[in-house]
Amino acid sequence: KAGVTQTPRYLIKTRGQQVTLSCSPISGHRSVSWYQQTPGQGLQFLFEYFSETQRNKGNFPGRFSGRQFSNSRSEMNVSTLELGDSALYLCASSLGNQNTEAFFGQGTRLTVV
Amino acid sequence: GQQVMQIPQYQHVQEGEDFTTYCNSSTTLSNIQWYKQRPGGHPVFLIQLVKSGEVKKQKRLTFQFGEAKKNSSLHITATQTTDVGTYFCATGTASKLTFGTGTRLQVTL
Numbered sequence: 001k002a003g004v005t006q007t008p009r010y011l012i013k014t015r016g017q018q019v020t021l022s023c024s025p026i027s028g029h030r031s032v033s034w035y036q037q038t039p040g041q042g043l044q045f046l047f048e049y050f051s052e053t054q055r056n057k058g059n060f061p062g063r064f065s066g067r068q069f070s071n072s073r074s075e076m077n078v079s080t081l082e083l084g085d086s087a088l089y090l091c092a093s094s095l096g097n098q099n100t101e102a103f104f105g106q107g108t109r110l111t112v113v
Numbered sequence: 114g115q116q117v118m119q120i121p122q123y124q125h126v127q128e129g130e131d132f133t134t135y136c137n138s139s140t141t142l143s144n145i146q147w148y149k150q151r152p153g154g155h156p157v158f159l160i161q162l163v164k165s166g167e168v169k170k171q172k173r174l175t176f177q178f179g180e181a182k183k184n185s186s187l188h189i190t191a192t193q194t195t196d197v198g199t200y201f202c203a204t205g206t207a208s209k210l211t212f213g214t215g216t217r218l219q220v221t222l
Binding site: 031033035042043044045048050055056090092094095096097100101102103104105106107 | 146154155156157158161201203206207208209210211212213214215
């Protein structure tokens with residue numbers, strides 16, 4: 001069974017630009033969650049989409065947004081990029097029920113210059 | 114928000130030595146999950162504990178959930194070079210996890 005696929009794997013952007021990252025979950029998984037990983041702040045929850053609706057949201061500014069399509073694929077968008085947005089962005093898919101595990105993609109490494 | 118601390122931040126062991134990482138919370142946790150992230154990789158689920166005092170084993174790995182459900186530990190017996198990576202505890206549902214700060218394990222021959 002195919003795993004979670006994130007594209008692109010690496011991205012370099014300039015301050016002020018915007019970026020869109022994509023995540024294709026495991027087939028049958030309706031929940032997609034996004035995390036930001038940095039050396040200083042660790043792994044932080046951004047938001048979660050379930051059946052095309054944002055169900056949970058972390059403590060990030062409105063520049064970070066996302067959406068989910070009817071096939072459960074998800075995108076996250078970061079507008080007006082700042083140097084501090086440089087990070088590994090990970091998505092995780094799951095069935096969306098209690099007591100199930102999260103399956104992470106390989107991540108997108110975003111560098112803002 | 115909920116904070117989950119892990120100690121130590123980093124540990125370097127010789128192959129064959131044991132390793133333990135501890136996860137602590139100031140509040141009662143509904144569950145604890147453990148993930149491993151290899152260098153350059155992504156977190157991979159290891160196990161979930163939900164009951165007070167629960168102990169689970171996976172080969173050389175032993176996981177414990179504290180009686181008060183405020184702490185947890187992961188113990189690796191006789192480490193191998195394949196154990197290298199960062200170990201994270203996490204709490205919450207698969208859809209929304211709060212991760213601990215992580216413990217990076219380095220194993221040398």
